[in-house]
Structures are given as structure tokens and as C-alpha cells.
Amino acid sequence: MSTAEDMTGEDMPWGEVAPEAARKLLVAAVEAFAERGYHATTTRDIAGRAGMSPAALYIHYKTKEELLHRISRIGHDRALEVLSAASARGTTPGERLAAAVSSFVRWHAGRHNTARVVQYELDALSEEHRTEIVELRRRSDAVVREILHDGVAAGEFDVPDVPGTTLAVLSLCIDVARWFNTGGTRTPEEVGDLYADLVLRMVSART
Amino acid sequence: MSTAEDMTGEDMPWGEVAPEAARKLLVAAVEAFAERGYHATTTRDIAGRAGMSPAALYIHYKTKEELLHRISRIGHDRALEVLSAASARGTTPGERLAAAVSSFVRWHAGRHNTARVVQYELDALSEEHRTEIVELRRRSDAVVREILHDGVAAGEFDVPDVPGTTLAVLSLCIDVARWFNTGGTRTPEEVGDLYADLVLRMVSART
Numbered sequence: 001m002s003t004a005e006d007m008t009g010e011d012m013p014w015g016e017v018a019p020e021a022a023r024k025l026l027v028a029a030v031e032a033f034a035e036r037g038y039h040a041t042t043t044r045d046i047a048g049r050a051g052m053s054p055a056a057l058y059i060h061y062k063t064k065e066e067l068l069h070r071i072s073r074i075g076h077d078r079a080l081e082v083l084s085a086a087s088a089r090g091t092t093p094g095e096r097l098a099a100a101v102s103s104f105v106r107w108h109a110g111r112h113n114t115a116r117v118v119q120y121e122l123d124a125l126s127e128e129h130r131t132e133i134v135e136l137r138r139r140s141d142a143v144v145r146e147i148l149h150d151g152v153a154a155g156e157f158d159v160p161d162v163p164g165t166t167l168a169v170l171s172l173c174i175d176v177a178r179w180f181n182t183g184g185t186r187t188p189e190e191v192g193d194l195y196a197d198l199v200l201r202m203v204s205a206r207t
Numbered sequence: 208m209s210t211a212e213d214m215t216g217e218d219m220p221w222g223e224v225a226p227e228a229a230r231k232l233l234v235a236a237v238e239a240f241a242e243r244g245y246h247a248t249t250t251r252d253i254a255g256r257a258g259m260s261p262a263a264l265y266i267h268y269k270t271k272e273e274l275l276h277r278i279s280r281i282g283h284d285r286a287l288e289v290l291s292a293a294s295a296r297g298t299t300p301g302e303r304l305a306a307a308v309s310s311f312v313r314w315h316a317g318r319h320n321t322a323r324v325v326q327y328e329l330d331a332l333s334e335e336h337r338t339e340i341v342e343l344r345r346r347s348d349a350v351v352r353e354i355l356h357d358g359v360a361a362g363e364f365d366v367p368d369v370p371g372t373t374l375a376v377l378s379l380c381i382d383v384a385r386w387f388n389t390g391g392t393r394t395p396e397e398v399g400d401l402y403a404d405l406v407l408r409m410v411s412a413r414t
Contacts (some may be wrong), residue, residue, distance in 0.1 A: 202409055
């Protein structure tokens with residue numbers, strides 16, 4: 001599974017995690033959580049997948065929740081980065097929206113295991129950590145909402161319900177992580193292009 | 208949780224399951240799987256939630272997978288029914304598409320626990336059962352694809368990629384089960400209406 005994720009061309013998805021042992025444990029945790037769910041996974045399972053002892057795991061992570069929090073934090077940081085960088089490309093609201101959607105889709109297709117864990121296990125975070133992650137999600141929302149507002153203000157988009165449409169656009173991209181299959185017929189790039197077109201239609205973009 | 212689901216006005220969601228004890232166990236299994244995931248739930252947990260003994264559970268269900276299969280089967284049957292009935296309402300492709308989307312969204316919002324279990328635990332089904340469920344999903348796909356084809360043939364829709372757009376429309380509706388919150392500001396009906404409008408825009412429907 002980590003192989004399939006690595007094949008998407010993302011440079012070192014967990015590269016910021018050091019030392020090597022801490023990184024390996026994180027990759028093992030993503031795989032285990034994606035496969036069996038957070039609650040069915042033990043720290044012993046994760047250590048075993050990483051070829052380490054439970055004692056070695058505790059040097060790096062005190063609890064299973066700490067691993068989930070680290071994954072969620074990095075996952076959300078990266079997703080927000082991808083979205084923000086894309087929305088700054090292009091000059092018109094239409095170009096920015098297309099870039100944001102296609103990048104966000106590619107991220108969710110290419111990193112679907114991470115995205116599933118990050119999206120489906122929010123409730124397993126401690127209250128403090130959940131609050132932190134919800135704030136990051138608000139910032140992703142704000143990126144899309146701002147593009148929609150700009151498009152409406154410029155007379156380029158017709159969007160009667162900006163918050164609702166923002167929610168729908170992000171939801172469409174996020175759900176790619178559920179159905180995307182690396183063995184399927186569409187590449188992440190093809191899905192990204194298709195979805196950019198569908199979203200421009202949603203906002204009745206004048207091109 | 209079952210209370211929130213019952214409040215959506217669906218008549219007896221598991222009404223076809225008899226006797227009463229088998230129905231109670233199914234409701235308890237949906238709650239447990241939605242909360243903790245399939246793999247983290249034991250048949251003992253499910254029996255406990257239903258106020259029964261593990262021995263009483265085995266009278267009705269031989270394995271945990273049998274419970275998941277029953278939930279998936281009924282959930283997919285109902286979703287397909289809702290979609291097919293709605294798509295037969297209205298006369299033009301635009302009316303049929305709007306009815307199908309708003310009904311499918313209302314189902315996923317109102318029955319979000321069931322929908323989450325049904326959507327996220329597919330991999331936990333036995334191969335035979337998964338094949339059966341995949342066939343039901345193909346039939347849901349076919350309902351939407353047919354409306355899109357009819358709309359294109361009638362010159363009412365502009366859809367360059369019918370299979371891709373079918374996938375996106377269903378995905379948008381299904382992901383409502385992930386984010387919908389009974390304590391949130393939008394009712395299932397409001398989300399249904401918003402999404403019907405967004406999907407008509409996706410297909411560039413001429414109204």
C-alpha cells in the first residue's frame with residue numbers, strides 16, 4: 001500500500017518526520033488504520049508492521065492517539081498547502097478554482113490511505129487535537145470560499161449559496177479517497193481534470 | 208444515534224427484519240460499527256448493546272460478517288429503491304435527475320450511520336457477499352447513467368463524460384453521510400435541494 005502511495009510522485013510524503021524509526025512507524029500506522037480502522041489497531045500491530053518492538057515504538061510515540069494526531073496534522077497541513085498553492089496559480093477566479101480542485105483531487109487520489117485515515121478517524125482524536133484539526137479544515141474551507149466570493153464579485157461565477165457550494169466542492173474532492181482505486185481506469189490527473197470541469201459548471205463559470 | 212436516524216421520517220428502516228430480537232441486534236450492530244469500526248467490534252459488544260447474551264445473538268446470526276452482510280444488503284436495497292423511485296418521478300431528464308439526487312442525498316443524510324457502515328466496510332465482506340453488493344451498486348450507477356444518457360439524447364444536457372459524471376454525482380451524494388451532522392444548520396431536505404441544483408449545473412441542464 002505504501003508502494004502505491006509512493007508511486008503518485010509525491011516527494012517523501014512523511015519526509016519531515018525524523019528520525020527514520022519514527023517515520024517508519026507513522027507509515028505503518030497509516031497502513032494499519034486504513035486497513036483495519038483506528039480502534040481495531042494496537043500499538044503492538046503498528047510496531048510489528050514496522051519491524052520493531054512495542055518498546056521501540058514508545059520511544060517515539062507515547063500513545064496510539066499521538067500517532068493518529070501526527071498523521072492528521074501532517075495530512076491536513078499538506079492538503080491545505082496543496083490547496084493554497086494551487087489557488088494562487090492562475091489569475092482569474094476560474095483558473096484558480098480549476099487549479100485548486102484538480103490539485104486537491106490529485107492529492108486525495110494519490111494519497112488515499114492517508115486521506116481516509118485523516119477523514120474517517122477524526123472522532124478518535126482527543127478534544128484538544130480535534131479542535132486543532134478542525135481549525136485547519138476551516139482554513140481549507142476559507143481558500144475555496146474566497147475563490148467563489150472573488151468569482152461572484154468579478155461577475156464570473158453565479159453562486160447563490162457560497163457556503164453550501166464550498167462544502168459540496170470540498171466534499172466531492174475528499175470522497176475521491178473513498179472510491180479511488182490505483183488499479184482503476186482513471187489516473188489521478190484525469191479525475192482532477194474531470195472534476196475541475198464539473199466544478200466550473202457548478203459555479204456557472206463564464207469562460 | 209438510532210433516535211437521530213429515526214427522526215428523519217423513514218418508516219421503520221429495519222422493519223423487514225424479524226423477529227424483533229434480530230432487528231434489535233441489527234440496529235445495535237449499525238451503531239457499534241459506525242462508532243468503532245467493524246474490526247474493533249465483537250459480537251459480544253453487539254449483544255451487550257442490544258441487552259442480550261452472546262448465545263442469544265448466535266441464534267440469529269452465525270458470524271459478525273453475517274450481520275454486516277445483512278446491513279449492507281438492506282442498506283443497498285433501500286438506497287437503490289429510493290433512487291429508482293425518484294428517477295421515475297417527473298417527466299423530463301432534468302426533473303428525474305433533480306428528484307434522484309435530492310432523494311439520494313436525503314437518504315444519506317438521514318441514515319448517515321447506516322450509510323457509513325455500508326460505504327466504508329465493503330472490504331470486510333466475504334468475497335461472495337462483496338460480489339453481490341457490487342452488483343447492487345452497479346444498478347444504482349445505471350439509474351443515474353440512464354438519466355444522463357436520456358438528457359444528452361434529448362438535447363437537454365451537455366455531458367462530455369457520462370461515466371465520469373455519473374461517478375461524481377453519486378460520490379457527491381454518498382459523501383453526505385460523512386459530513387452530515389444532525390446538529391448542523393442544514394436539514395436533509397435543504398442539502399437535497401442545494402445538491403439537485405448543483406448537479407443540474409454539472410450537466411448544463413437547459414431548463
